[in-house]
Amino acid sequence: MSSSGPATPSSPPLIIAASRGCCPRCDEATLFAGSVGFSSHCRVCGLDYGQFNVGDGPAAFLTLIVGAVMVAMALTVELKLHPPLWVHLLLWTPLTVAAVVGSLRIAKSALLILEYRNKAREGRIMEDRRS
16 A cells, blocks of 8 residues: 555556546545545545546546447347347446446546546646746
C-alpha cells in the first residue's frame, strides 16, 4: 500500500485499480460513493477527489461504443434466432444499462487514477514578460 505520490511498484495495474475503484494514493477501494458517482474524498487517506476533472467525455464515448455493440448483437440474434419483440426488450435493455454503467465506472476511475499518477493539471498559458 503506497502512502503518497504517484504509482509505486506496489500499486496495482491500472485496469485492476480502476475496476476495484481504488484510491490512487492509498490503493483502497474508496473511489465511489454510489454506482458511478465519486466520493468527495478517500475515507482512508483523505485524498480530495474534487481536485480531479474527469468530465463527461467517457459517458458519451462509452454510450456510443456500447450502443453499437448492443445493436450488432441484437441484429445477430434477430437474424439467427428470430425471437419475439418482448425477448429483445427483456434481453437488451438490462444488458445495455449494465454495460454502460459498468464501463463508465471503470473508465472514470481509470481517468482519475491516471490524472493522479501523471500529475496532470489544468493547462496554463504563460504570458510573455518581455515588455
